Amino acid sequence: MLIEGVVVFQENLKDRFRLSKSTFDKSIELEHFFLGTKDIGNDAYEQFLLSSTKKAKENTSICNFLHVEVFSFDIYKQILSASDNKLRLAIWYDEANRKLHLARELFGTIPLYYIHIPGEFLFFSTSLSSIAGNKALQGYLDPNESMIVTYHRFRMDLRNSDYSRTFYSQVQNLAPGHILSVSQAGESIERHISFNNEKWAGYSRPEDFSPAIRDIFSQSVSASASDESLLVASHLSGGLDSSSVSTMFKHIYPSRPLHTIYHRNDSKEMDESLYSRSVVSKIGSIHHEVRQSEDDFDLIQLHTSLFGEPEVSTLSPSLITSLMPYARNLGCSILLRGSAGDSVIGSGMEILNNSFREKKWADLKYYLEKRVPHFSLAKNYPDWDNYSFERQFDLVLQNFLYHRFSESRNKPAGALFALYNEVNNALGVSKSYFMKRAFGNIVKRWMQTSVAAPQSILRDEYLQLPQSEESGIVLPRSLRGDLDPRHQEYFEDVFTPRAVTATEQQFVLGEYYGVKNRAPFLDKQLFEICMMVPDSIKYGSGKGREHFREAMRGLLSDEVMERSSKATLASSHGQKITLRLYEQAKSFLNDSKLVWEYVDRxxxxxxxxxxxxDKIPYPEKVRTWFHVTRTITLASWLEWLAETKNQAV
Incomplete structure (x- = not known):
């Protein structure tokens, strides 16, 4: 699928940016505007409205869901706001005023990039790769150093900054949920999404929220695969999100076949087959256990050419990619995923940090007591089950406090000391626990069985660059608009740059493999209602996500319903695939010169x-895996870009 076009504001640029009609299935061609589409299909789940108004009030439209005449910007905005998040892209060109409007839906399912040189032209495309290969655009495609710095600093792409930046100096990404309006006089951007949270304002109890959440989630899953002529597969990892998607599909469509796909690997920490099989037994799906491809580096190079930018994954992408060709070979046209469930649904665990930050010590003690049966480090204590509840709680409390003080170590000494005294008076800080953990870390580093990996391995001159000011769209802040500031943290969880980019890249891969990736959790109503659920209800009995568990009660298998653990990539699996990727890419890195202009060899x-x-435990290698993988993906993009520029047509 490709949507691409240009509007020119200078007469002498018309020939330079002229696009060939033969490249596209359908097109709109006016004196100063061209828009072409290829393979946009007729899928009700992915709606497009691509329209123009000629000077003589004649309307030209490419639309795959209705026939309308868009004679004004007001009509355009009405259609956009009434789309209920199904109108993925909306483009309207007003020839009389030579003004172009571009819009994306809330979750940014389909990307839209543009180059705007004020007073000269605006070029837009759903494909970065296509932009990079366009000879007329080569002067605008220098690598964006600020983006490279963000990309190559650990967890930096989970922070929200100027969303519009891309890896190219003058290419911008249109913010989801926004309209970009461009004319010869300049450009403006505004949020077109509005949220209707008031409908749940009267809800206050779990029994209020859960039935509504179940109904909304059911509608979203149904819409994701409404064409009953299409065969459907579902990624079933055994986690709450993917299990709920698969289970709800079979609840809605009991007579339709469903192929569930589970990634099999040799890591004990990653083994969730018990949970996935419990779901299969409950819903009666056609189950497949597959191993991921081991062609890690080849896949990264392929993905780079498809994305036109570096791979967003912080580990080898073969885990994700193996699903799509497998589903296609089964004859499936749709692949359901549990993507974004964690962030959209919310866990309620924020109540712990919020209680600490607001110094509500009684509340913190109350909620940590609920967490005791689900303590993730219980396996580190062989006699855990024989400990008294008081002893268990003390370990949970001290572990929590240790992490909070570690995160606060950059505070002024006086403020940190005052906080320590206040916490100690309210809850009691175990000096022996803190000293034992700190001393243990020192010993491990001395014996080289522990590491303190840096945040980045970029060359010093890039690490010393001043942080660029936020001059564009900070997506969570802009989308929240005038909603209560207490929702800001929720927006930040859902709309991190990495999350949105991952959604965009899944779309590109789905187009390549011929399988539609569908993520039912990316639903506007589901986002709205879960935003309104109090953290205390989400937290529930201490497992978290209680509001969604209750919504799925009676449908989910008991094993998944009651689980509080979660598989971790900080395991032998992460080690294995990163080492394998490095060995495959080693000669490429030795031959590459461009990446070492940024990364310190x-x-x-x-x-x-x-x-x-082998002496260093897996959880302490997470940053190392990040640095190795991100260096390889960055090197792949830089070399691909240089080659693509040389071959541009």
Whole structure:
């Protein structure tokens, strides 16, 4: 699928940016405007409204869901606001005023990039790769250093900054939920999404929220696969999200076949087959257990050419990619996923940090007591089950406090000391626990069985660059608009740059493999209602996500319903695939020159040494895996870009 076009504001640029009609299935061609589409299909789940108004009031439209005449910007906005998040892209060109409007839906399912040189032209496309290969655009495609710095700093792409930036100096990404309006006089951007939270304002109890959540989630799953002539597959990891998607599908369509696909691997920490099989037994799906591709580096190079930007994954993408060709070979046209469930649904665990930050010590104690049966580090204590509840609670409390003080270590000494005294008076801080953990970390580092990996292995000159000011759209803040500021944290969880980019890249891969990726959790109403559920209800008995568990009660298998654990990539699996990727890419890195203009080769080699050190536990290698993988993906993009520029047509 490709949607691409240009509007020119200078007469002498018309020939330079002229697009060939033969490249597209359908097109709109006016004196200063061209828009072409290829393979947009007729899918009600992915609606497009691509329209123009000629000077003589004649309307031209490419639309796959209705026939309308868009004679004004007001009509355009009405259609956009009434789409209920199904109108993925809306483009309207007003020839009389030579003004172009571009819009994306809330979750940014389909990307839309543009280059705007004020007073000259605006070029837009759903494909970065297509932009990179366009000879007329080569002067606008220098690598964006600020984006590279963000990409290559650990967890930096989970922070929300200027959304419009891309890896290209003058290419911008249109913010989801926004309209960009461009004319010869300049550009403006505004949010077109509004939220209707008031309908749930009177809800206050779990029994209020859960039936409504179940109904909304059911509608979203149904809409994701409403064409009953299409065969459907579902990624079933065994987690609450993917299990709920698969289960709800079979609840809605009991007579339709469903192929569930589980990734099999040799890591004990990643083994969730018990949970996935319990779901299969409950819903009667056609189940497949597959192993992921081991062609890690080849896949990264393929993905780079498709995305036109580096892979967003912080580990080898083969885990995700193996699903799509497998589903296609089964004859499936749709692949359901549990993507974004964690963020859209929310866990309620924020209540712990909020209680600490607001110094509500009685509340913190109350909620931590609920957490005791679900303590994630219980496996570190062989006699845990024989401990008294008081002893268990003390370990849960001290572990929580240890992490909070570690996060606060950059505070002024006086403020940190005052906080310590206040916490100690209210809850009691175990000096022996803190000293034991701190001393243990020192010993491990001395014996080289522990590491304190840096946040980045970029060259020093890039690490010293001043942080760029937020001059564009900060997506969570802009989308929230005038909603209560207490919702800001929720918006930040859902609309992180990495999450939105992952959704965009899944779309691109789905187009390549011929399988539609569908994520039912990316639903506007579901987002709205879960935003209104109090953290205390979400937290529930201490497992978290209680509001959604109750919504799925009676449908989910008992094993998934009651689980509080979650598989972790900080395991032998993460180690295995990162080491394998490095070995496959080693000669490529040795031959590459471009990546070492940004990444410090000495720092990288240190990370490789850590990667190969079997004495260091897996959880302490997470940053190392990030540095190794991100260096390889960045190198792949830089080399691809240089080659693409040389071959541009």
């Amino acid at each position: 000495r720092k990288f080699d240190e990370q490789v040494s850590i990667l190969k050190n």
